[in-house]
Amino acid sequence: xxxxxxxxxxxxxxxxxxxxxxxxxxxxxxxxxxxxxxxxxxxxxxxxxxxxxxxxxxxxxxxxxxxxxxxxxxxxxxxxxxxxxxxxxxxxxxxxxxxxxxxxxxxxxxxxxxxxxxxxxxxxxxxxxxxxxxxxxxxxxxxxxxxxxxxxxxxxxxxxxxxxxxxxxxxxxxxxxxxxxxxxxxxxxxxxxxxxxxxxxxxxxxxxxxxxxxxxxxxxxxxxxxxxxxxxxxxxxxxxxxxxxxxxxxxxxxxxxxxxxxxxxxxxxxxxxxxxxxxxxxxxxxxxxxxxxxxxxxxxxxxxxxxxxxxxxxxxxxxxxxxxxxxxxxxxxxxxxxxxxxxxxxxxxxxxxxxxxxxxxxxxxxxxxxxxxxxxxxxxxxxxxxxxxxxxxxxxxxxxxxxxxxxxxxxxxxxxxxxxxxxxxxxxx
Amino acid sequence: xxxxxxxxxxxxxxxxxxxxxxxxxxxxxxxxxxxxxxxxxxxxxxxxxxxxxxxxxxxxxxxxxxxxxxxxxxxxxxxxxxxxxxxxxxxxxxxxxxxxxxxxxxxxxxxxxxxxxxxxxxxxxxxxxxxxxxxxxxxxxxxxxxxxxxxxxxxxxxxxxxxxxxxxxxxxxxxxxxxxxxxxxxxxxxxxxxxxxxxxxxxxxxxxxxxxxxxxxxxxxxxxxxxxxxxxxxxxxxxxxxxxxxxxxxxxxxxxxxxxxxxxxxxxxxxxxxxxxxxxxxxxxxxxxxxxxxxxxxxxxxxxxxxxxxxxxxxxxxxxxxxxxxxxxxxxxxxxxxxxxxxxxxxxxxxxxxxxxxxxxxxxxxxxxxxxxxxxxxxxxxxxxxxxxxxxxxxxxxxxxxxxxxxxxxxxxxxxxxxxxxxxxxxxx
Numbered sequence: 001x002x003x004x005x006x007x008x009x010x011x012x013x014x015x016x017x018x019x020x021x022x023x024x025x026x027x028x029x030x031x032x033x034x035x036x037x038x039x040x041x042x043x044x045x046x047x048x049x050x051x052x053x054x055x056x057x058x059x060x061x062x063x064x065x066x067x068x069x070x071x072x073x074x075x076x077x078x079x080x081x082x083x084x085x086x087x088x089x090x091x092x093x094x095x096x097x098x099x100x101x102x103x104x105x106x107x108x109x110x111x112x113x114x115x116x117x118x119x120x121x122x123x124x125x126x127x128x129x130x131x132x133x134x135x136x137x138x139x140x141x142x143x144x145x146x147x148x149x150x151x152x153x154x155x156x157x158x159x160x161x162x163x164x165x166x167x168x169x170x171x172x173x174x175x176x177x178x179x180x181x182x183x184x185x186x187x188x189x190x191x192x193x194x195x196x197x198x199x200x201x202x203x204x205x206x207x208x209x210x211x212x213x214x215x216x217x218x219x220x221x222x223x224x225x226x227x228x229x230x231x232x233x234x235x236x237x238x239x240x241x242x243x244x245x246x247x248x249x250x251x252x253x254x255x256x257x258x259x260x261x262x263x264x265x266x267x268x269x270x271x272x273x274x275x276x277x278x279x280x281x282x283x284x285x286x287x288x289x290x291x292x293x294x295x296x297x298x299x300x301x302x303x304x305x306x307x308x309x310x311x312x313x314x315x316x317x318x319x320x321x322x323x324x325x326x327x328x329x330x331x332x333x334x335x336x337x338x339x340x341x342x343x344x345x346x347x348x349x350x351x352x353x354x355x356x357x358x359x360x361x362x363x364x365x366x367x368x369x370x371x372x373x374x375x376x377x378x379x380x381x382x383x384x385x386x387x388x389x390x391x392x393x394x395x396x397x398x399x400x401x402x403x404x405x406x407x408x409x410x411x412x413x414x415x416x417x418x419x420x421x422x423x424x425x426x427x428x429x
Numbered sequence: 430x431x432x433x434x435x436x437x438x439x440x441x442x443x444x445x446x447x448x449x450x451x452x453x454x455x456x457x458x459x460x461x462x463x464x465x466x467x468x469x470x471x472x473x474x475x476x477x478x479x480x481x482x483x484x485x486x487x488x489x490x491x492x493x494x495x496x497x498x499x500x501x502x503x504x505x506x507x508x509x510x511x512x513x514x515x516x517x518x519x520x521x522x523x524x525x526x527x528x529x530x531x532x533x534x535x536x537x538x539x540x541x542x543x544x545x546x547x548x549x550x551x552x553x554x555x556x557x558x559x560x561x562x563x564x565x566x567x568x569x570x571x572x573x574x575x576x577x578x579x580x581x582x583x584x585x586x587x588x589x590x591x592x593x594x595x596x597x598x599x600x601x602x603x604x605x606x607x608x609x610x611x612x613x614x615x616x617x618x619x620x621x622x623x624x625x626x627x628x629x630x631x632x633x634x635x636x637x638x639x640x641x642x643x644x645x646x647x648x649x650x651x652x653x654x655x656x657x658x659x660x661x662x663x664x665x666x667x668x669x670x671x672x673x674x675x676x677x678x679x680x681x682x683x684x685x686x687x688x689x690x691x692x693x694x695x696x697x698x699x700x701x702x703x704x705x706x707x708x709x710x711x712x713x714x715x716x717x718x719x720x721x722x723x724x725x726x727x728x729x730x731x732x733x734x735x736x737x738x739x740x741x742x743x744x745x746x747x748x749x750x751x752x753x754x755x756x757x758x759x760x761x762x763x764x765x766x767x768x769x770x771x772x773x774x775x776x777x778x779x780x781x782x783x784x785x786x787x788x789x790x791x792x793x794x795x796x797x798x799x800x801x802x803x804x805x806x807x808x809x810x811x812x813x814x815x816x817x818x819x820x821x822x823x824x825x826x827x828x829x830x831x832x833x834x835x836x837x838x839x840x841x842x843x844x845x846x847x848x849x850x851x852x853x854x855x856x857x858x
Contacts, residue, residue, distance in 0.1 A: 244854035251856035380852025423809025427680035
């Protein structure tokens with residue numbers, strides 16, 4: 001079986017590489033047309049796809065999948081429509097491919113510039129949500145890449161059904177049918193093959209839990225655009241505007257819990273902790289009565305007798321500073337100023353998104369420069385760290401790496417720049 | 430011993446990471462000053478360093494190292510001076526760090542931009558030439574990175590001597606002494622540790638033979654900026670200017686043989702092969718009488734009775750199309766036009782540098798767009814694919830990858846861009 005999977009994946013990889021050449025040369029019009037043809041195919045096939053999804057849901061219930069997973073798996077009517085609308089949204093985005101920048105003449109006489117080109121073949125590994133199949137396929141197509149998709153086994157029927165109509169659409173639009181390949185196996189060995197297909201695959205984009213992404217990163221030979229965790233901080237400086245400190249802290253913690261740009265640790269300068277920490281803590285409890293606050297000793301000394309906070313407080317342990325809760329829990333630490341805050345964030349953070357609240361120019365600039373995170377903010381909620389808020393149009397993922405792409409990754413994350421030279425017969429002397 | 434090496438490398442990695450934070454925050458003046466202090470230290474210590482190099486040379490001769498390797502190992506007087514001059518050249522380069530671009534207001538009110546920042550810790554693995562130690566250290570310092578250097582065991586004494594004065598210079602200039610660490614072991618296990626130090630090392634830059642780089646790429650867990658081979662093509666289109674076709678072909682093949690941007694295969698459109706191929710072949714033999722031409726059947730039919738080429742011709746085999754000769758050998762193929770040329774290059778090339786000679790607009794643009802190489806040129810010698818010719822000031826290496834950096838890599842290749850947000854109390858609604 002493993003030998004079969006190896007041969008199958010070699011074939012899939014080769015097909016993708018061949019298709020990627022034609023896709024790289026496809027015009028913007030061809031690619032947008034393909035997206036709209038696929039839209040029409042899927043719209044007509046709605047009943048088929050929802051029926052396939054029902055099989056996955058029935059199997060999932062029989063296999064006792066947990067409620068959260070079943071919820072992500074389900075293609076409801078509005079979800080189906082939103083998924084299709086995504087195709088039109090991607091078609092409306094500017095085409096990143098072919099953009100030429102920085103054309104300059106060199107002393108030798110050659111004219112040198114950079115052209116944006118597709119990476120080639122993208123491998124995507126993800127769990128449960130079948131709408132990711134269509135979203136990833138559309139982003140790959142728009143950026144001129146071929147894509148190999150490996151969804152979760154629980155969504156197998158849904159993904160195959162969607163793939164069938166993507167394939168029909170590609171053919172009808174005159175683009176290579178192997179431009180989008182959804183693996184026709186649930187064998188786990190296929191993942192191991194995909195992430196080591198260095199001859200054919202240019203980048204792996206995993207989406208899913210931290211465990212999945214760590215496993216893939218660890219075993220991959222193909223470069224991975226990975227997103228691990230978001231342990232985001234807000235640091236309330238001694239020169240913070242109190243109103244902004246309260247408003248931004250409440251938003252960063254309570255706007256949503258399951259998102260990676262949510263604040264997990266609040267750091268408060270000890271010079272203003274007595275004054276500001278009770279106001280912030282009370283406002284957060286006001287926003288969500290289910291909130292639990294985990295306090296270091298100094299924060300505890302300030303907050304423990306506050307009647308409004310009774311029942312919401314507990315002691316922080318060392319592991320709290322390294323934890324992404326994704327829940328109504330907030331760690332709070334009183335800290336000895338800017339240097340200690342930067343040091344804490346660079347030591348315990350996940351290099352995702354960190355915020356300073358201050359009205360001091362020098363400290364704002366030092367924080368921006370010295371905090372080593374993919375997004376660093378002054379006086380704004382960490383919840384803004386997002387491809388749509390950043391104006392990228394679409395989000396491939398959020399990278400916690402420093403190589404290639406950092407932070408929210410848009411269509412450009414699936415591209416590269418090659419050097420182009422316009423000459424007139426120049427030779428090197 | 431392996432346990433010791435593991436502990437040693439963990440310590441080296443941690444020291445580098447700590448040092449990288451101070452280096453990231455260092456001002457341009459501090460970094461340039463450190464480069465000039467190191468210059469003075471090394472200038473004063475010239476006799477010491479040349480003496481250490483003599484030990485390496487004596488050991489090398491005793492160990493029967495080959496002549497080419499001994500030549501690369503030797504620090505002659507002019508080489509020592511050139512090595513030192515490199516420090517002043519790097520000090521004179523613009524500082525890439527802290528550059529802010531693309532600041533724009535988003536509809537939410539936040540102002541979003543990108544700031545160029547160091548990668549953090551660079552691991553460099555290289556062979557023989559001890560001047561690489563100083564060159565890599567100076568480029569890392571200038572770009573605000575800490576660096577861990579692992580030179581060849583044959584250059585151990587030279588590298589340790591250079592490292593000693595770099596260390597003194599860093600201390601005197603007030604920068605962290607662990608900013609530049611030359612490994613104090615020749616144990617090969619240290620390489621295996623270095624390329625898997627994902628907690629501390631952000632990128633690995635190997636320099637050396639293809640075998641070394643393939644081994645490193647295969648085993649590394651840290652991202653690698655790698656340069657494999659340069660199998661470069663020049664395609665003579667049917668609309669080529671004959672004079673440019675001859676001039677560029679001669680330069681691309683005969684200017685230097687050991688360089689990765691040298692032409693290895695000449696492709697000639699069959700429509701002009703009868704006319705142009707003899708002229709090009711004769712001019713190449715004129716330029717170097719030692720040249721060997723390996724011909725496909727059609728090229729052979731055209732050239733075999735040419736008296737001037739007698740003794741220079743042989744039949745190409747399939748493997749010739751995939752070979753980087755680095756020698757006075759050229760493979761020649763007559764090809765059926767642009768599509769066949771692009772297909773041949775994308776199939777057999779190494780995605781390094783490929784050239785079309787043409788005066789046809791449409792074909793030049795299709796070649797530029799569809800050839801999937803890090804440098805694609807019209808009417809210019811492939812020998813221009815070089816950091817200095819491209820105006821990068823310094824060259825970290827030439828990347829044959831598509832991720833992060835492609836083609837000649839300058840100081841920016843050791844940097845990343847983080848997102849910065851200037852807010853005024855904005856929260857997400």
